[in-house]
Amino acid sequence: MRITLVGPTHPYKGGGARHTTELAHRLAAAGHRVVIESWRAQYPALLYPGQQTVTEPEGPPYPGTRRDLAWYRPDSWYRVGRRAGREADLVALAVFSPVQVPPYLVLRAGCGTAARVVALCHNVLPHEQRPGDTALMRALLRRVDAVLTHSPQQRALADRLLGGSGPPVRMAELPPHLPDIGPRQPRPPGVRHRLLFFGIVRPYKGVDVLLRALAAGPPEVALTVAGEFWGGSAELRALAEQLGVAHRVEWREGYVPAGELPALFAECDAVVLPYRSATATQNVWLAHAHGVPVIATRVGTLPDQVRDGVDGLLCRPDDPADLARAIADCYAPGRLDALRAGVRPVDTDASWDRYLAALTDTAG
Structure with missing residues (x-):
């Protein structure tokens, strides 16, 4: 044809x-x-x-x-x-x-x-x-x-x-x-106490919900927000200050080239997708391609891509308390190792x- x-x-x-x-x-x-x-x-x-x-x-x-x-x-x-x-x-x-x-x-x-x-x-x-x-x-x-x-x-x-x-x-x-990232690299053992939000930052992506959940969750956990900010980052930075978590948030503004992705994903324990709404996203596949589990909301195709309790955790959308619960669950003894073991190669x-x-x- x-x-x-x-x-x-x-x-x-x-x-x-x-x-x-x-x-x-x-x-x-x-x-x-x-x-x-x-x-x-x-x-x-x-x-x-x-x-x-x-x-x-x-x-x-x-x-x-x-x-x-x-x-x-x-x-x-x-x-x-x-x-x-x-x-x-x-x-x-x-x-x-x-x-x-x-x-x-x-x-x-x-x-x-x-x-x-x-x-x-x-x-x-x-x-x-x-x-x-x-x-x-x-x-x-x-x-x-x-x-x-x-x-x-x-x-x-x-x-x-x-x-x-x-x-x-x-x-x-x-x-x-997915971008050309080469073969999947084995991840070193250990817990980094760091989560990653990756992608364009827009209101429907729920980064504000994630910041509120970070404030309510385990106090030793940090967050990296990596991506382009539509409308600037001032409002989210102010919210982090207000919540008292600014010292736990790394803001990596700007598009992340494909060659920098392996190092970015190697620094985190899990990728968080706190979306209020979704159609279809590549970020679950991208995280799994790097051997990283995903914490996501039950919107769009995310519940089909993330196997709750197997290769990630699911929570309610627009609910900081339930997202904080999922983050705490991720860091329960033995849980992170089990989730990493459940991540399958992308078919x-x-x-x-x-x-x-x-x-x-x-x-x-």
Whole structure:
């Protein structure tokens, strides 16, 4: 099959770019003819305040990549759509935000009817919504031929937006698309009394809940918060001071390159994901790839990824007391060793086989 993927890839960073790139490699390895239509300018800086690109790729770049799309060039949206409609049997639009909807609507119009167009929804709606988001996403979903989501909750949300009419909505678990970190290294024994929050810091991620739980939990436990802060870190730093835990929190602001991840994960006993809401995340797989258990909330796909009491611990969302309980449980005698022993290698190939089958099935 001829497939065009429209989405970010290197030099753009993060999980979205890695997913697009890994998907292209795996589709090509399965015998499909694949092109990535990517961006030379994806978002205005005002809409994406963090670091958008990196110098070093976080995995092998895909050779069949074009970078003709630009947010400030509507003619590029239509031109790429026309080309994709001529060259592909299936066009997959990687959807992360309603900001992408205007370019994607123009691109979809350019495709015409020769190719089937699927909305590959990493997020059906944002965690922190703005006026107009629902209308924009509904407009896009109604104009594609199929929708692929990454969790049952996101599938249900897409169905609600479509209101019982429109294209079929399918679901496939998001497969691991981790940065190139090399083989898993054995972890030295011992307890470090340090937890790690890793990733972009936004309100729905619940770092404020984690700080409150840290204050209520074992007093010898420290925390590293590593990632980009949308809106700055001043409010969270002030909360840490107010709670009396500022001396126990290391703030590592900024994007963490892939080469620095092994050392970062080696310094912690567990990764904490205190999310208030979630769609699908790579951070459980990333922690497990480094042999680290995960403390997470029961939202999104996290309860499916973390085996409570086996390779991690689960707690209620937006509940500092229950998160503090899970942290204390993690440091109960023998518990951390048992959780580490329960961490399994990430089953990458089987997950990707299921995902590729779900995507190619949307071609009809």
